[in-house]
Amino acid sequence: MDNQNVKDTVRQIFTEYLNANGHRKTPERYAILDTIYSIDGHFDIDTLFSLMLNQEKFRVSRATLYNTIILLINARLVIKHQFGNSSQYEKSYNCNTHHHQICMQCGSVSEFQNNDLQSVIANTKLSRFQLSHYSLYIYGLCSKCMRARKRKKVTNNNNKKNES
Amino acid sequence: MDNQNVKDTVRQIFTEYLNANGHRKTPERYAILDTIYSIDGHFDIDTLFSLMLNQEKFRVSRATLYNTIILLINARLVIKHQFGNSSQYEKSYNCNTHHHQICMQCGSVSEFQNNDLQSVIANTKLSRFQLSHYSLYIYGLCSKCMRARKRKKVTNNNNKKNES
DNA sequence: GTCAGTGCAAACTTTTTGCAACTAC
DNA sequence: GTAGTTGCAAAAAGTTTGCACTGAC
Numbered sequence: 001m002d003n004q005n006v007k008d009t010v011r012q013i014f015t016e017y018l019n020a021n022g023h024r025k026t027p028e029r030y031a032i033l034d035t036i037y038s039i040d041g042h043f044d045i046d047t048l049f050s051l052m053l054n055q056e057k058f059r060v061s062r063a064t065l066y067n068t069i070i071l072l073i074n075a076r077l078v079i080k081h082q083f084g085n086s087s088q089y090e091k092s093y094n095c096n097t098h099h100h101q102i103c104m105q106c107g108s109v110s111e112f113q114n115n116d117l118q119s120v121i122a123n124t125k126l127s128r129f130q131l132s133h134y135s136l137y138i139y140g141l142c143s144k145c146m147r148a149r150k151r152k153k154v155t156n157n158n159n160k161k162n163e164s
Numbered sequence: 165m166d167n168q169n170v171k172d173t174v175r176q177i178f179t180e181y182l183n184a185n186g187h188r189k190t191p192e193r194y195a196i197l198d199t200i201y202s203i204d205g206h207f208d209i210d211t212l213f214s215l216m217l218n219q220e221k222f223r224v225s226r227a228t229l230y231n232t233i234i235l236l237i238n239a240r241l242v243i244k245h246q247f248g249n250s251s252q253y254e255k256s257y258n259c260n261t262h263h264h265q266i267c268m269q270c271g272s273v274s275e276f277q278n279n280d281l282q283s284v285i286a287n288t289k290l291s292r293f294q295l296s297h298y299s300l301y302i303y304g305l306c307s308k309c310m311r312a313r314k315r316k317k318v319t320n321n322n323n324k325k326n327e328s
Numbered sequence: 329g330t331c332a333g334t335g336c337a338a339a340c341t342t343t344t345t346g347c348a349a350c351t352a353c
Numbered sequence: 354g355t356a357g358t359t360g361c362a363a364a365a366a367g368t369t370t371g372c373a374c375t376g377a378c
Contacts, residue, residue: 022332023332023333024331024332024333024376024377024378025377025378026332026333026334026376026377028333028334029333044367045367045368046366046367059335060334060335061334061335061336062335062336062367062368063334063335063336063368063369063370064333064334064335066368066369067333067334073268082246082247083246085342085343085366085367086366086367086368087367087368101290101293103293104237104238104296110293112290112291114288116284116288117284117285117288120280120281120284121281121300121302124278124280124281126265126276126302126304127276128306128307129265129267129274129302129304129305129306129307130304130305130310131302131303131304132268132303132304132305133303133304134300134301134302134303135300135301135303136285136298136299136300136301137298137299137300137301138285138290138293138295138298139295139296139297139298139299140290140293140294140295140296140297141293141294141296142292142293143292143293146294186357187357187358188351188352188353188356188357188358189352189353190351190352190357190358190359192358192359193358208342209342209343210341210342223360224359224360225359225360225361226342226343226360226361227343227344227345227359227360227361228358228359228360230343230344231358231359249341249342249367249368250341250342250343251342251343
């Protein structure tokens with residue numbers, strides 16, 4: 001599905017959601033949806049805000065962004081993550097489920113896919129709970145920081161050779 | 165392992181960590197570690213702060229709590245979660261790995277264990293990444309909110325029977 | 329015309345930072 | 354003695370809220 005096609009589809013889904021829940025179909029809301037579906041990867045409210053300012057198509061306030069993104073999450077068109085300090089969001093329609101590797105040293109976030117993992121999680125029997133979606137965050141060291149730490153360790157060991 | 169035993173062990177691990185990294189072994193740090201290992205389940209900084217105030221053993225400032233908890237995370241004695249608005253923490257030594265179910269409606273968080281899930285995640289081959297720990301958050305509806313929503317749906321359907 | 333939605337600014341919450349005083353080493 | 358830590362208060366960062374105005378229905 002090409003990009004424009006996706007955008008059309010999500011607009012339609014959003015319209016249905018708004019109708020079903022008695023919300024108004026304001027141009028702000030569609031502009032926000034459109035912008036979000038132009039972004040690849042994660043973004044936070046502030047990034048989205050500047051992005052919409054710059055593209056000068058439509059100026060919306062931060063408050064509206066916060067309001068609208070809640071609607072989009074409920075319409076299952078956006079997923080919310082909370083890695084660092086500010087909440088990160090991500091479009092979720094027509095996107096491959098992926099997992100996140102977060103480096104504890106430098107904070108970098110990378111995505112990866114793993115079908116086995118996915119199917120096991122999706123097929124897990126949950127008691128008294130209706131699954132909507134899930135997030136798997138794997139914390140550790142990215143290769144860059146791993147190398148940096150190794151170098152440091154060698155230095156340390158040389159300094160205290162007598163310790164076991 | 166009983167509770168006191170765990171506390172002694174984590175003190176020892178913490179001491180080793182502090183020594184290894186050239187940090188001072190202040191009474192504040194041990195008091196914080198001790199308090200955290202008296203808490204079952206999740207807590208946020210504010211809860212920890214009040215808890216330490218009330219038990220009047222030791223008064224520490226919020227700033228120190230934030231500083232110390234970073235050390236504890238690095239020493240792998242505490243895990244950080246970010247569900248709601250404030251960061252949640254949890255002791256991690258000698259605790260069974262568990263996953264989290266988060267209700268999107270009421271925000272309640274419940275834990276569950278699943279060995280299959282655990283082993284699959286732990287055995288996942290990661291490229292260029294050294295795993296330290298992971299968090300699986302499952303979002304959806306808890307049984308309480310599920311029932312509430314069903315009731316609402318029935319009402320809605322009665323109101324608009326002519327829709328497919 | 330009405331009321332949900334918007335923009336703006338102020339308020340609020342959580343976390344970080346600067347600095348003087350303290351203390352583990 | 355000295356530099357890492359602490360407490361406090363101020364600042365920063367992210368999010369929510371109150372209110373007057375606007376525009377979708």
